[in-house]
Amino acid sequence: MTTFRISPAVADAFPDTLIALVTATGLRGHEPWPRTAAALEDLEQQLAAGTWHPADETDPRIEAWHTAYRSFGTNPRRVRPSVDALGRRVAKKGSLPRINPAVDSYNAVSVRHGLPAGAFDLDRVTGDVGIRHADGTEAFTPLGEPDTVENPKPGEIIYADAADVLTRHWNHRDAHRTRVTEDSAHVAFVLETLHATRDGDLLELAAEELQGLLAPHSAHTTVDYLSPAQPQATT
Secondary structure, three states: OOEEEEOHHHHHHOOOOEEEEEEEEOOOOOOOOHHHHHHHHHHHHHHHHOOOOOOOOOOHHHHHHHHHHHHOOOOOOOOOOHHHHHHHHHHHHOOOOOOOHHHHHHHHHHHHHOOOEEEEEHHHOOOOEEEEEOOOOOOEOEOOOOOOOEOOOOOOEEEEOOOOEEEEOOOOEEEOOOOOOOOOOEEEEEEEEOOHHHHHHHHHHHHHHHHHHHHHHOOEEEEEEEEOOEOEEEO
């Protein structure tokens, strides 16, 4: 069992935060996921037809994250929130990346709804996971760079387990150790908003959509929510 917890300091700084935690067990990443493939193709077709565009930094959903990044000392135009970076890539290339079915699923939901998303292979997580401010001594190995070690700046918001950092700049980049692959069988997916009073319904819709993509290829799925009023959940 893994407990995810928002620290009191993060809850105080961002009191309208809402995080959906979608957990899948018995995930089967090697089989075809036709609904996910169709979701990617549908977005690409809408983009080509001009009937849909990814949210950019002028959108209040993205602007809120830029403001948050600046509050803990990160320049969001150099180090972009994941959903912002993904949306810019999609707008430029006209297509979404294909990584593996689980990652493709949360990418599709993220860019469709303008909400940051990520995932952790829970079999590679050590202990519980805290969403907290860094103290500057922690280590982070970026996704795709197993020989690189970074140290988050003091005050930067991170996801961290008992071993080291799982994400930098809140949701900019995931760690290599807990990356989701086709072999990942027990995965926690996260979707986030800083404005639950405005976007809470959107977040719930996105979580349901992601659960719908995962469920046909999982033994079991659950959805839990973290907020300052309910700061922890156990998967």
